[in-house]
Amino acid sequence: MRGFSMWKRDGDFSLNELFKRNSFILSAVLIIGVFSVINPKFLSLYSLQNMSLEIAPLLPMACGIGFVLYSGSIDLSIGAVASVACVIAGTYVTETGHWIILYMVLFGVVAGLINGSLIAVLKLPSFIVTLCAQSVWRAMAIIISKGSSNTIPIKQRWIVNWATDKFLDFPVILWISLALVILCLVIERKTELGKSIFAIGANEKAARLAGVHTIKIKILTFVLCSTGAAIGGIMYAYKLKSSVPTIGDNLYMMAISSVALGGTLFSGGSGSVLRTLIGVISVMAISSGMNMAGVNPLWKDVVFGCVLIAAVAINSEKGGRSLIIK
Amino acid sequence: MSSEALFTTHDIGKVYGTNTVLQDINIRVWPGEIVGLIGENGAGKSTLLKIIAGVEEPSMGTMQMNGQNFRAGSMLNANESGIGMVFQEQSLINNLTVAQNIFLGREKQFSKGNFIIWSKMNAAARNVLNAMGLEDISEKAKVRDLSFAMRQMVEIAKVFDIVSAASNNHALILLDEPTTVLSDEEMVVLFDKIRQMKQRGNAIILISHRLQEVLEITDRIYVFKDGKLTAEVETQHADEAILYEKMVGRETNSEYFVSDRQTVPAQEAVLEVKDLSMFGSFKNVSFNLYKGEVLGLCGVEGSGKEDVCAVLCGDQAKTHGAIKVHQRKVDFKSPSDARDVGIISVPKNRREDGIIDILSLAENISVANYQKNAVYRLISNKNQRENAKHWVRSLGIRCSSVNQRIINLSGGNAQKVIFARVLDSECPILVLDHPTRGVDVGAKGDIYALIRSITEKGGSVLLMGDTLDESLGLSSRILVMKDGMICGEFDCPADNKPEQVDIVRLML
Numbered sequence: 054m055r056g057f058s059m060w061k062r063d064g065d066f067s068l069n070e071l072f073k074r075n076s077f078i079l080s081a082v083l084i085i086g087v088f089s090v091i092n093p094k095f096l097s098l099y100s101l102q103n104m105s106l107e108i109a110p111l112l113p114m115a116c117g118i119g120f121v122l123y124s125g126s127i128d129l130s131i132g133a134v135a136s137v138a139c140v141i142a143g144t145y146v147t148e149t150g151h152w153i154i155l156y157m158v159l160f161g162v163v164a165g166l167i168n169g170s171l172i173a174v175l176k177l178p179s180f181i182v183t184l185c186a187q188s189v190w191r192a193m194a195i196i197i198s199k200g201s202s203n204t205i206p207i208k209q210r211w212i213v214n215w216a217t218d219k220f221l222d223f224p225v226i227l228w229i230s231l232a233l234v235i236l237c238l239v240i241e242r243k244t245e246l247g248k249s250i251f252a253i254g255a256n257e258k259a260a261r262l263a264g265v266h267t268i269k270i271k272i273l274t275f276v277l278c279s280t281g282a283a284i285g286g287i288m289y290a291y292k293l294k295s296s297v298p299t300i301g302d303n304l305y306m307m308a309i310s311s312v313a314l315g316g317t318l319f320s321g322g323s324g325s326v327l328r329t330l331i332g333v334i335s336v337m338a339i340s341s342g343m344n345m346a347g348v349n350p351l352w353k354d355v356v357f358g359c360v361l362i363a364a365v366a367i368n369s370e371k372g373g374r375s376l377i378i379k
Numbered sequence: 380m381s382s383e384a385l386f387t388t389h390d391i392g393k394v395y396g397t398n399t400v401l402q403d404i405n406i407r408v409w410p411g412e413i414v415g416l417i418g419e420n421g422a423g424k425s426t427l428l429k430i431i432a433g434v435e436e437p438s439m440g441t442m443q444m445n446g447q448n449f450r451a452g453s454m455l456n457a458n459e460s461g462i463g464m465v466f467q468e469q470s471l472i473n474n475l476t477v478a479q480n481i482f483l484g485r486e487k488q489f490s491k492g493n494f495i496i497w498s499k500m501n502a503a504a505r506n507v508l509n510a511m512g513l514e515d516i517s518e519k520a521k522v523r524d525l526s527f528a529m530r531q532m533v534e535i536a537k538v539f540d541i542v543s544a545a546s547n548n549h550a551l552i553l554l555d556e557p558t559t560v561l562s563d564e565e566m567v568v569l570f571d572k573i574r575q576m577k578q579r580g581n582a583i584i585l586i587s588h589r590l591q592e593v594l595e596i597t598d599r600i601y602v603f604k605d606g607k608l609t610a611e612v613e614t615q616h617a618d619e620a621i622l623y624e625k626m627v628g629r630e631t632n633s634e635y636f637v638s639d640r641q642t643v644p645a646q647e648a649v650l651e652v653k654d655l656s657m658f659g660s661f662k663n664v665s666f667n668l669y670k671g672e673v674l675g676l677c678g679v680e681g682s683g684k685e686d687v688c689a690v691l692c693g694d695q696a697k698t699h700g701a702i703k704v705h706q707r708k709v710d711f712k713s714p715s716d717a718r719d720v721g722i723i724s725v726p727k728n729r730r731e732d733g734i735i736d737i738l739s740l741a742e743n744i745s746v747a748n749y750q751k752n753a754v755y756r757l758i759s760n761k762n763q764r765e766n767a768k769h770w771v772r773s774l775g776i777r778c779s780s781v782n783q784r785i786i787n788l789s790g791g792n793a794q795k796v797i798f799a800r801v802l803d804s805e806c807p808i809l810v811l812d813h814p815t816r817g818v819d820v821g822a823k824g825d826i827y828a829l830i831r832s833i834t835e836k837g838g839s840v841l842l843m844g845d846t847l848d849e850s851l852g853l854s855s856r857i858l859v860m861k862d863g864m865i866c867g868e869f870d871c872p873a874d875n876k877p878e879q880v881d882i883v884r885l886m887l
Binding site: 239242243244245248249251252255256258259260261262263264265266267268322323 | 692694713714715717718719723724726731732733734735736737738742745746747748749750753756757758759760800804
């Protein structure tokens with residue numbers, strides 16, 4: 054029922070509703086349309102390949118935080134988690150080889166367990182917990198990297214080069230990301246975890262009384278989110294072939310914007326991985342499009358700030374129970 | 380008593396959706412009179428007071444205050460016309476002082492420029508308290524430092540001050556169960572104050588579940604039943620027996636409750652509760668629930684029955700005692716644990732605790748047992764929909780499709796979906812907390828029949844009926860709770876139901 058509801062029969066059918074639920078597709082088409090008019094090369098293969106390099110690391114992050122947003126909470130720490138993963142992966146991949154991927158995924162799991170336990174067991178607000186986690190992990194990234202970006206020495210670049218090699222015209226990490234999207238889609242639609250996340254987001258009290266393991270599910274939701282963030286961070290390290298301690302500073306903004314542009318209600322209980330995929334494409338189209346149009350990169354964050362507000366304003370149900378943070 | 384009525388209502392009614400909660404209410408209150416409203420839970424007493432106080436809009440009918448047409452619209456308007464209400468749940472703000480609470484929203488009279496002159500406010504608050512004879516309450520004390528009774532007094536003083544300013548001792552004060560949290564001595568003090576207000580010409584309408592109290596303080600009593608005004612009695616001509624009779628006086632219709640399908644429970648106890656206690660709510664509750672039985676739990680609100688159910692379905696933690704399911708000792712910390720041992724509930728507040736509003740019917744049904752529709756642990760949405768369709772057919776749920784959002788269903792149909800959910804969980808023990816609350820008559824009948832088929836198939840039901848009638852009609856056995864303890868047990872075979880009056884006497 055969720056996702057492309059346009060193609061499903063639905064009991065609450067109305068034209069207005071139809072437009073509202075599927076406006077995210079319209080906005081994606083509009084954004085891409087505008088930029089291809091400004092710059093006809095926008096949709097050239099070369100441009101698309103470049104864009105896909107940007108899309109790849111953002112996808113797992115956006116899909117991960119999507120779950121948290123469907124459950125009605127928020128995670129502001131994903132950018133910082135990605136920074137830590139990027140720094141450690143970039144610094145140590147030359148020593149450990151690809152085992153670093155596993156270690157960093159585990160780091161993501163642990164970061165998520167900490168967030169999730171504080172929020173679900175101690176019942177602290179997710180906004181505060183993850184804001185603090187953001188501060189901690191961001192500082193850790195800087196401490197570990199001693200405050201500067203470090204490039205992987207040219208001699209050892211071969212270890213990570215495969216990530217940006219082309220497979221069927223597109224970089225390998227894009228294919229990995231798409232595989233992760235499919236995994237998230239399965240979690241969303243086919244597992245008890247996914248279904249429970251939506252039930253909790255829509256009405257936590259009722260879900261709990263119906264026998265949903267709310268505490269366990271909420272912790273797992275944050276684990277999914279932080280793991281996605283860590284994977285994003287690793288991808289940045291492999292893609293940039295360096296460790297960048299500030300890489301994640303704006304990423305949580307981009308990831309949340311992506312989910313919002315996908316038409317997810319921040320009050321919880323709605324949204325889908327496919328919508329988030331479209332949202333990521335929209336966000337990256339804006340970002341790359343502005344680059345190609347020669348806009349000063351400093352303006353990017355201004356634009357994303359406004360885009361996020363606009364997307365949430367358009368999608369929010371104006372009723373009383375739509376709150377960003379529960 | 381003057382000849383002019385202070386306040387009258389004409390054919391006041393209130394309808395929520397398809398559900399009529401109040402119908403054709405005509406009451407009349409004279410100055411200097413205390414009027415009592417009695418009736419079972421859900422009889423419409425509180426709703427009427429809320430309409431008079433401007434908290435709720437009436438769906439029909441008119442009201443008059445001092446001979447003039449009166450339409451509250453808001454509490455503020457009602458206050459200006461001299462009507463004030465003291466609520467069941469206290470509405471004081473705990474971290475403010477008594478004076479600040481009394482003049483909350485009316486601070487302007489003490490301000491100079493944009494600043495409030497606290498000494499002036501405190502002095503005025505002192506006067507208000509003194510006028511009520513509350514010399515022992517400091518106007519500077521924080522409300523959280525006062526006892527419940529004191530808070531109640533402050534609340535009444537506040538409301539009284541608001542309305543008396545507007546009405547020159549022709550105020551109408553509405554009290555919704557003001558005594559539930561008070562001790563006997565505190566009650567005496569409260570009644571004293573109420574009588575003083577009365578002597579000055581004000582009128583009071585009072586809701587109470589304690590009949591002795593009502594008999595002691597009121598001049599006249601209105602009896603409510605199922606949203607209708609069924610009797611009016613002069614207190615001097617009434618005693619408890621008369622009031623009981625008027626409160627419950629309706630023939631129990633055995634056909635309505637499908638009594639011919641009432642099961643005779645098996646000997647096998649599926650749930651054994653021993654010395655169950657929850658600190659501050661109930662203690663030493665022991666009973667058995669047998670296979671195929673409907674066990675009714677009766678008691679007024681606050682008797683502890685709600686918390687017994689909350690503990691049994693894992694929503695609250697017990698402080699003491701043991702629970703056995705199928706002879707096995709169980710211990711659960713959450714509703715999911717309870718579900719895993721075979722207990723699931725239909726919650727009382729359907730909108731808040733029952734429906735998962737923006738999800739579909741199919742999702743709402745399968746939430747208690749996702750794995751039922753899974754193939755190799757991956758849930759099949761097709762199975763989920765087919766399963767939902769099966770329930771829609773067998774329970775007669777009216778909907779446009781199983782993908783419809785549950786929030787768009789009527790109360791009765793939404794409740795049937797909740798029943799589908801708990802039946803789908805295949806739990807043998809169901810805790811039904813007001814299963815027909817806010818459900819229209821037709822759906823009620825369907826739910827009664829459904830409860831019968833549950834027990835016919837060997838399920839067991841712990842029931843808290845929406846009315847005593849319902850508990851009595853459906854149950855095979857009834858437990859009565861009062862003040863946190865079980866104080867009586869009645870067998871209710873289909874052909875020999877006990878008298879309601881006997882049960883009510885134990886409840887109150």
